[in-house]
Amino acid sequence: MATVSFSSPASFAGDNSGALTSATILRFPPNSVHAGERLGRRIATDAITTPVVNTSAYWFSSSQELIDFKEGRHASFEYGRYGNPTTEALEKKMSALEKAESTVFVASGMYASVAMLSTLVPAGGHIVTTTDLYRKTRIYMETELPKRGITMTVIRPADMDALQDALDNNNVSLFFTETPTNPFLRCIDIELVSNMCHNKGALLCIDSTFASPINQKALTLGADIVVHSATKYIAGHNDVIGGCISGRDELVSKVRIYHHVVGGVLNPNASYLILRGMKTLHLRVQCQNSTALRMAQFLEEHPKIARVYYPGLPSHPEHHIAKSQMTGFGGVVSFEVDGDFDSTRKFIDSVKIPYHAPSFGGCESIIDQPAIMSYWDSKEQRDIYGIKDNLIRFSIGVEDFEDLKNDIVQALNKI
Numbered sequence: 001m002a003t004v005s006f007s008s009p010a011s012f013a014g015d016n017s018g019a020l021t022s023a024t025i026l027r028f029p030p031n032s033v034h035a036g037e038r039l040g041r042r043i044a045t046d047a048i049t050t051p052v053v054n055t056s057a058y059w060f061s062s063s064q065e066l067i068d069f070k071e072g073r074h075a076s077f078e079y080g081r082y083g084n085p086t087t088e089a090l091e092k093k094m095s096a097l098e099k100a101e102s103t104v105f106v107a108s109g110m111y112a113s114v115a116m117l118s119t120l121v122p123a124g125g126h127i128v129t130t131t132d133l134y135r136k137t138r139i140y141m142e143t144e145l146p147k148r149g150i151t152m153t154v155i156r157p158a159d160m161d162a163l164q165d166a167l168d169n170n171n172v173s174l175f176f177t178e179t180p181t182n183p184f185l186r187c188i189d190i191e192l193v194s195n196m197c198h199n200k201g202a203l204l205c206i207d208s209t210f211a212s213p214i215n216q217k218a219l220t221l222g223a224d225i226v227v228h229s230a231t232k233y234i235a236g237h238n239d240v241i242g243g244c245i246s247g248r249d250e251l252v253s254k255v256r257i258y259h260h261v262v263g264g265v266l267n268p269n270a271s272y273l274i275l276r277g278m279k280t281l282h283l284r285v286q287c288q289n290s291t292a293l294r295m296a297q298f299l300e301e302h303p304k305i306a307r308v309y310y311p312g313l314p315s316h317p318e319h320h321i322a323k324s325q326m327t328g329f330g331g332v333v334s335f336e337v338d339g340d341f342d343s344t345r346k347f348i349d350s351v352k353i354p355y356h357a358p359s360f361g362g363c364e365s366i367i368d369q370p371a372i373m374s375y376w377d378s379k380e381q382r383d384i385y386g387i388k389d390n391l392i393r394f395s396i397g398v399e400d401f402e403d404l405k406n407d408i409v410q411a412l413n414k415i
């Protein structure tokens, strides 16, 4: 067996460092750089939790092992941008939840949508999307896709005739929509639109962030790809940003190849936070479903509330669709105060429990006025997309319903 003289930092102080076999080096390197750590290979622990593997690269014991890795005979990772054991555990968990063949986890929900669009829509392609959409997603589509010659038809969420017309008159590569949508919580019939798209050779991608994988399994309803902002319900603690793309391996592997080059990598520490959050996802979402439905029902009866948008209410335009494809209606309730811009601001400034902040889906309730939070820079965009001055988005956390209701009542009494 090869022997190697191994000088450790200590030897520069005149200690004897002696010759050691490579086996000895692998087991007991005599210095601060390697001592105790060359056991890292397939380190097996009895820890209940998945370890955070903080590494940028993976090593190989020989060139043959590297060749075996390259040719798929030896399982490992090679480089941090191409994969990580902590993140792989997270991807397997999400695949199980979404009943997907494959999932790739990435740095944010926006990057997930961008990676999906960049991979699955060819240059010169045509996509369909909806009027109600997270604003940054729309901005990306409007500003970046044209640079690749990609054109777009925008339809109202319930306008299936417009979708069919777009499919009949364009070579549509992809229909991309949220369901429920941000911020009006409109619901798209996933099974129906998947059949419409597939009849014309188009893919269907659902951004299922507002549903979470607990309330809705878009792939089982016919979607080809589902994306999530893991920042929201999935991680669920307002402490990490992440995103994921799930679907059949034929498609996700294309996104993964793009991702390995472009590098919107999810840090393994973030992967751990999301893994940890997902362990209570079903408990948190069930609680949020229940509290949000009660809150929506309460708000709908309140004299100072003009309108409530919540898929769980019979008054919602797609309540029948939501009931058919969701097992719960989520924790976000959007509503319009019966007042103007300033009275809506005063209401927001009077609540005590919800944070006045962006984001949603976490343990802490969050409330915002999209006219300010998301659309402050453009009155024109507000008018185009119906973002009224008195619209509120209320992301209900896991607090007690009565506490939240009493807080909303006292704030409404202030206007």
Ligand SMILES: O=C(O)CSc1nc(-c2cccc(Cl)c2)no1
Pocket: 134, 135, 136, 182, 183, 332, 357, 358, 359, 360, 366, 367, 368, 373, 374, 393, 394, 395
């Ligand atoms: O990223 C932005 O431009 C705004 S951040 C943003 N917050 C929400 C949002 C959605 C539902 C409920 C709540 Cl309280 C907030 N949607 O986008």
Ligand SMILES: Cc1ncc(COP(=O)(O)O)c(C=O)c1O
Pocket: 108, 109, 110, 111, 134, 178, 182, 207, 209, 210, 228, 229, 230, 231, 232, 241, 242, 243, 359
């Ligand atoms: C429906 C939807 N998709 C995607 C995103 C973007 O996710 P992220 O903030 O993790 O990039 C958001 C952000 O609010 C969202 O509401």
